Amino acid sequence: MNSKSHVPFIRTVKISERSGKDTIKIRIAAFVLALTAGGLFILFLGYNPLELYGTIISGAFRSKMAFQATIRFMIPLLMSSLGVALAFKMRFWNIGAEGQIIVGAVCASYFALFHDNWPHFLLLIVMFAAGAIGGGLWGLIPAYFKSKYDTNETLFTLMLNYIALHIITYLRDGPWKDPGSSGFPKIARFTSNAQLDKVLGVHFGWIIALILLVLVFIYLKYTKHGYEISVVGESKSTAKYAGMNVKKIILRTMVISGGICGITGMIQAAGSDMTLASSVAGGVGFTAIIVSWLAYLNPFGILLVSFLFSVLEKGSSVMQSTYGLSTYFASVLQGIILFFILGCEFFIRYKFVLTKKGGK
Amino acid sequence: MFIKFLIAAVFAGTPLLFGTVGEIMNERAGHLNLGVEGMMAMGACAGFMAGFFYDSISIALLAAFLAGMLGALIYAVLTITFMANQNVTGLTLAIFGVGISNFAGEFMLVNSASNSLKLPEQITAQISNINIPGLSTIPVLGPLFFQYNIFVYLGVLIAITCGIYYSRTKTGLNVRAIGENPGAADAAGIKVTKLKYINVLMGGGICGIGGAYCSMIINGGVWMNNPVNGQGWIAVALVIFASWKPFRAIFGSFIFGAFNILKYYFPKTIITIPNAFYDMLPFVITALVLVVTSIRKSKENQQPASCGVNYFREER
Amino acid sequence: MKISETNYAIELKGITKTFGKVIANENVNLGIKYGEILALLGENGSGKTTLMNILSGIYYADEGSICIDGTEVSITNPNEAINLGIGMIYQHFKLVEIFSAMDNIVLGTRGRYVKNSALREEILEMSNKFGLEIVPDKKVYNMSVSEKQTIEIMKVLYRGAKILILDEPTSVLTPQETEKLFVILRRMKEQGNAIIIITHKLHEVLAISDRVAILRKGQVVDTVNTRDTNEKELTELMVGRPISLEINRPETINRKTVLKVVDLSVINEDGTKGLNNINFNLKSGEILGVAGVAGSGQRELCETIAGLMEAKAGAILYNKENIIGKTPDEIINLGISMSFVPEDRLGMGLVGSMDMVDNMLLKSYKKNKGFIIDKKPSKELAEELVDKLSIITPGIETPVRMLSGGNVQKVLLGREIESEPNVLITAYPVRGLDINSSYIIYDLLNEQKKKNVAILFIGEDLDVLLELSDRIMVLCHGEVMGLVDAKNTSKEEIGLMMAGKKMEGVDSDE
Structure with a gap:
């Protein structure tokens, strides 16, 4: 009986959870493997991976200007990752950061375009608030339907991204079209009164980003709200059992999450683009998902990962001008890194065992 | 005019049909794969390039299928074998797939002679509309049913086959059982892992073909970045609209196709609406569909119960 | 392939299985013959289920070998177990809720797609043979637990199993349903099947089995013939030392009604009736036991009192204050200290x-x-x-x-x-615990009772309910079937009520 199957087979076995040290080792190994896989990909294209990686790193640091550009890449990424992390901590799959950034930028731009005669700092504060409120409201919509009808938030937030994008194209082609641009549809450049000031060569968005980082860290770790977010994320029924108002927590957290993304939009428009462009979010909202997950939703981890990713983004633009390879390489490599990190989590709780069949 | 509108809707809905059926195959096996956009993008790129170099529609289709499958393979290994979070893995696949597709596209563009990529005549002839002899000349019905390109027929055929697979075959029953309760399926002697892999991979391949449609037909045979352009995401939402049934996916896709092209056919004399709102329409409708389906919940037409949850046999 | 001399249907030799650091089974040796019912007795966590899951291919043993009909085999997945004629009936049913009985029965079987009409016929014929009652087209989500179990048994028989393993099959049944199941099992035994029944209920072991294998901490400590043993000996073998099976029931004085439930009705999310016109009082210094087949409204009762579920009608009076419609937060803010220990501990x-x-x-x-x-x-x-x-x-x-x-x-x-609550609600507080831990929990509850706390105890083991509670309320389909004094009732009486027989006028209230 069954003699045909005397071949060894592989099965999955649960192990006692590894220590923190081993866990970190595994994750580092996964990261190195990911870079190796990326290197093989480069090799396959006929380039020297070490040379290319070198170009990326030196490209991001080679001059003060280059470094400032890297930081400029980092600001929106860091901020929106923080926003996304708040929602993810609650297991609310907010992949609508892109849309929340856009709506925040749109709301802020209204004041930049039509009230640029206000005093500089008042204008910036109003723009800041408008961005936060716009993004917050855009985050509130899916949260409302989630808490009321359990509507799938992943797809809902995603649809809102596209809707937001078309709001910009509508404004660009119609009501907000720059009369000065001869036929070509675009929105007027902000006057310098509506632009963010520079501190150490980079617009002061970086200061706001760092402040947000500390605030989010404290919020998640030391406040009642933060505690509620973790409990809701772990189990809604436990949260209800503990007397928490789950609906309220979902709504509140998503307003904050969307609000942070909205601020990102304002910073991007007023600090980086100096106008409202349809590329204001430009995929940052999606990259933020990868960043926050890679950082295990830890704010300081997010700082580290978003810095690494910005080096990659800036470096790959240098790589493009040097080798003619597309900047999309950055998202390919980001994807590969996360794939490997996702895969390595397995080895923290399980292992494979090779077993010989037939007991002998 | 109305007939033309319907025909255009079918054309516009075809990539959605592939994406939706592909995702149904994933979700029926208990895997919520948000990477449809990525798998379609990979298929778009591979299909286009294969068509560009080999002048053969069958090679292009095969390449698109394999590329979509490759994307699905990454997802399958991570979620089925390594039990990684399905949401995050799917999202990453979407970003990665679009990235690698655009990267490869630009790579080919830069290395091409004329800095543009256009499918050769030979293959555009193969993917142009087919007039089915005897049937295509029937008034109204002819153009409405029998004058499409090979993709459209292939899509409908796949959807019907898939529908029969789930409702009329033992394997289909087994797959549905896995999607509902993998533990029960496993105990009943069904090879859970194997069937999950097969369904996720096949689903990915089908998504890939849908991507090829985007790159080869929609853009008129010229390579442009982001050929899929959000269709994959709509497809994921359409699965809910189709309540996980391939037959319903056919109609759902064509209805959404109609929304996509409404701006070209809506009589401008009645009311002028800015183009941006037309472009927004499919996404608004999808959002509404999500809300409506979540408000009225029925017991039978629900997402497979284990969807999104990984299965480990020795879980205690 | 070596042939062993014994005529065992199935024989386990030196089976060891670990999960991470936990040793579930250690060097287990066990055999069973055809036409025999073997009871596998052991406490929660003693490794019974793990052992049987190894036989059914869900788990794979780290060490040891399995022989079927004297031939050494390797069971790496459930499919191989089925092909070897092993059928497992799980405690937590492995059924697809939205499928019909028929679809569940044929699920995963080989062969071509059989027409529904022919299949229906075949299933009905087979179920008659074993005395099982099956409605082939009924959806599982519309079935009672006992019906679901019947489907599980049928599934196994349909696959031609000769060796049947039942994991805690009676834990969800009323005493009467249990008796019915035993009749079926005896019939299967007469037809030459080998049957292993996993349980921790001693009287059932004595009632149904021919031999008993006792597991303790993952090891088989002894195998005895049922007719040569008794409850006391089995308990000692199971726990490893002589213990008294008595649970204390301290007397308290000055009991006052703390919680008064009046005409309470609850509708579940899916529109079904969760509770229907429930009336009872809960007094300080008493343990009110709640008995009932799983899903008779226990969860709804607890969660409604705790403010987690909405009531449709009725009132819950806590010292004359109606707490219906209040959130758990508001209940606490009213100065009502109530604690709810839910059955789903980590969830x-x-x-x-x-x-x-x-x-x-x-x-x-x-x-x-x-x-x-x-x-x-x-x-x-x-x-x-x-x-x-x-x-x-x-x-x-x-x-x-x-x-x-x-x-x-x-x-x-x-x-x-x-x-320091005044009211303590506990749902299945000893589920999954071994005897020692269970007794610690009973002691904790009794301690609270002595402090004049009113305790609502949702239980599943009738023996425990009878010994620990002061009064027992029986639920069936969301209705109270009766409220009786625990000292003056019997298992049979409670069993009848669990099955839906109403007892009038036996309430010893006030």
């Missing part, structure tokens, strides 16, 4: 991935003012509980899901008791 009562300190916070984090959380009191409470209840944990910073079932329950119950 509801505790957060598995958080440590003890954070879990202590769950009910108290709102108490201190301001925006910032204060962990100090929780830390002290956690340390105190570890001491007081001798909770075994690597430290109060260890995630609670890493603790054993008994310790998890101590953390949960401990936290609730520390809030």
